[in-house]
Amino acid sequence: MQKDRDCYGNYFAEYAIYNASWDSSDWNVASVSYNGMASGLDVGGATITATWDTEFSFDNGSDTCDVIQSSTTQNAGMIVQPPSVTNVVSQGATRISVSNTLGNTTITHFVTPKGAASSQVTLTVTISPNTQQIRNRISWEGAVESTTNPLQATISKDTAKKQVVKIKYGNVILKEFRVWVVWASIAPAELSIRYDDAIVIEPNVTGGIISGGYSFVHTIQPIEIFTDEDIPKFKGSNLNAPPGMNHPVTGESLAFGANKKWDNSRQTRGKRINPFNISQADTSQPPLPNLFNFPTDEVEGNDDANALPIEENNDPYDPNKLGKLTGLDRPFSGIAHRAGASNDTYEEHLQFREFSRLEIEGVWYKISTYCLWKLHTKFKKVNGKWINNGSVLELNNDVF
Numbered sequence: 001m002q003k004d005r006d007c008y009g010n011y012f013a014e015y016a017i018y019n020a021s022w023d024s025s026d027w028n029v030a031s032v033s034y035n036g037m038a039s040g041l042d043v044g045g046a047t048i049t050a051t052w053d054t055e056f057s058f059d060n061g062s063d064t065c066d067v068i069q070s071s072t073t074q075n076a077g078m079i080v081q082p083p084s085v086t087n088v089v090s091q092g093a094t095r096i097s098v099s100n101t102l103g104n105t106t107i108t109h110f111v112t113p114k115g116a117a118s119s120q121v122t123l124t125v126t127i128s129p130n131t132q133q134i135r136n137r138i139s140w141e142g143a144v145e146s147t148t149n150p151l152q153a154t155i156s157k158d159t160a161k162k163q164v165v166k167i168k169y170g171n172v173i174l175k176e177f178r179v180w181v182v183w184a185s186i187a188p189a190e191l192s193i194r195y196d197d198a199i200v201i202e203p204n205v206t207g208g209i210i211s212g213g214y215s216f217v218h219t220i221q222p223i224e225i226f227t228d229e230d231i232p233k234f235k236g237s238n239l240n241a242p243p244g245m246n247h248p249v250t251g252e253s254l255a256f257g258a259n260k261k262w263d264n265s266r267q268t269r270g271k272r273i274n275p276f277n278i279s280q281a282d283t284s285q286p287p288l289p290n291l292f293n294f295p296t297d298e299v300e301g302n303d304d305a306n307a308l309p310i311e312e313n314n315d316p317y318d319p320n321k322l323g324k325l326t327g328l329d330r331p332f333s334g335i336a337h338r339a340g341a342s343n344d345t346y347e348e349h350l351q352f353r354e355f356s357r358l359e360i361e362g363v364w365y366k367i368s369t370y371c372l373w374k375l376h377t378k379f380k381k382v383n384g385k386w387i388n389n390g391s392v393l394e395l396n397n398d399v400f
Contacts, residue, residue, distance in 0.1 A: 023049045042137060042170040083127040083134050085167065085175040092121040092157065093179060094360045096232045103230030107176050111232055111360050113367045114183035115157045121179050124152045125167055134169065141166040143179075157181040160221035162228070180225055180232065184325070184356035184368040188214040188395060191330050193375075195388040201284050201336045208386035209284055209334030210377040212393040218264050218325035218356045218368065220316055226323050234261045234358065235317050242357060242364045243300035248291050257304035260314040261359040264325040265301030266352050267294045267370075271400070273347035276340055284334030292400075299357050299366045303329075325356060333377045335386040345389060346379045351397045372397045 022032045030046035032038045038048050089095075093112035098105050112121060123143065127134070135150050142165040143153035155163050160183035167174050193212035201207040225231055238261045244254045248268070258265060271290045295302050304312075312327035333348045340346070353370035373395050380389035 021051050023051070025049070044170075082169045082172045082174060083129055085125050086128050087126040088175070088177070089124050090121060091124075092119060094363070096361065100233045100361070101231070102233050103228070107178055107230050109178045109180065109230075109232045111180045111182060111358075112157055113358070113365050114160055114181050117158045119158065120154045120156050121181075122152060122154050123165065123177065123179075124149070125175065127151060127174070137170050139168045141168060155179050159183075162222045162224045178230065180222070182220060182222070182225060182358060182367050184218045184220045186354055186356065186368055186371040187217045187219070188354070188371055188373065189216075190214055190393065191328065193388070193391050193393050195391075197385055197387065199284070199334055201282070201334060205336050205338065207282075207284065207334045207336040207339075208379065208388075209332050210379070210388055210391050211330050211332035212375050212391065213328065213330035214354075214373055214395075215328035216264065216326065216354055216371065218327075220262070220323050220325070220356070220367070223323045226317055234360075235315075236260065238263075238359045239362045240359065240364070242359070243297045244295070244302050248302055249285060254301065254304060257312075258301070258314070258357075262316050262325060263301075263304075263314050263357050263359075264312055264327045264354070265304045265357060266329065266354045267301060268303035268350065268352050269294050269400070270348065270350045273345075273349065276344040276346070278335060278339050278344070278346050282336040282339035284332065294353060299364045301355075301357075303352065327354075329354075331375055335379055337385050340381050340386070342381055342384075344381045346386070347376060349376045349400055350374065351400055353397070371395070374398075 022034065022036050024030050024032050024038070025047040026044060029042050029044040030038050030040050030048065032048050036050060088108060090110050092115070093110035096109040096111060101107070101109055110121060110123070127138075138150040139145065140153040142163055143155050146152040146154070153165070153167075155165065159181065161181050163179040163181070165177040165179055191213045193210065195208065195210050197208045198206050199209040220226075225234075237259060242258045242263065242265070246253055257263075269291045271292060311329075312325070313321055314325055315321070316323050316325055329352070331350050335346060351372075351374040353372055355366055355370050356368040357364050358367045374392065374397055376392040376399075378389040378391045379386045381387075
């Protein structure tokens with residue numbers, strides 16, 4: 001328009017245009033060809049400048065719309081818009097819904113338990129517009145970009161961590177993610193074997209009882225999942241009860257033992273060694289079934305029937321126990337002194353696998369290794385009483 005017309009639309013074909021040239025104020029943002037065709041290269045602002053001469057130079061001093069002048073420069077602003085991320089999917093981690101996040105809701109969160117050394121989280125984004133020129137300028141920060149797909153990147157999950165991930169177009173951040181790899185370490189402390197020989201088994205019936213166990217501290221990492229402003233919302237009651245229905249001995253519902261999204265639990269198996277046929281009516285607990293195997297579902301707990309504060313704490317947001325779950329278990333077994341004859345023996349082998357679990361978007365995941373332990377109660381009747389006959393409390397599941 002500047003070459004051929006004035007601002008009223010009148011042609012100036014009689015005036016020759018020569019020495020025309022084009023330039024860009026930032027060639028990294030926009031380039032321009034010899035005939036004035038500009039191409040956006042990156043996000044930012046660039047000024048495209050056209051410079052030319054005419055055959056005649058004139059200015060009547062009042063006609064400010066007259067734009068054809070000798071060696072005149074005209075400017076036009078040019079803004080290149082970045083692509084937008086329209087979707088993101090993950091493999092190896094669970095995406096957290098916006099309603100279950102705290103803080104900046106533009107950050108997308110993914111959560112997963114720690115995996116094996118070779119395991120990873122894969123993020124794949126969809127962008128618009130999606131051209132090869134745009135894809136060539138995509139990069140990732142905090143993740144390893146795929147060699148075949150610039151819209152895909154991976155994060156290792158071999159250690160517990162908070163990973164900040166950004167997908168970028170040039171120097172512009174298109175989207176920010178948090179990948180949370182969670183894991184708990186379990187530290188046991190022994191509650192030594194104790195024997196009592198005058199415990200009331202039932203009214204007017206006394207017996208010997210052997211007990212022992214461990215208290216546990218489950219330390220969850222990364223601690224930032226509790227302390228940061230931008231986090232998944234895992235505080236409060238769980239959405240779904242974890243796997244497991246009732247306690248195999250008492251028949252109590254196990255749902256009461258897992259009332260929050262974070263939970264410390266255990267699996268149990270047990271058997272009786274009863275060569276002298278001591279009646280279960282003379283024992284201190286309901287009949288112990290021969291439960292030879294742990295649950296096949298690794299996240300199922302079958303020995304955690306209540307969440308009393310004296311036994312466990314499933315609130316790692318508690319400032320006094322930040323990032324920690326705590327629990328204890330002291331199982332016991334006992335026999336009425338009226339039962340059996342001198343030198344009779346009786347044993348109950350109880351074995352356990354202590355672990356941590358987390359409900360992520362309604363699904364329960366195991367977030368620790370198993371801490372193995374056992375209590376093998378061993379009785380012998382001597383001088384009319386059932387005594388401790390070398391009971392064993394150890395951190396293993398040997399000799400079942």
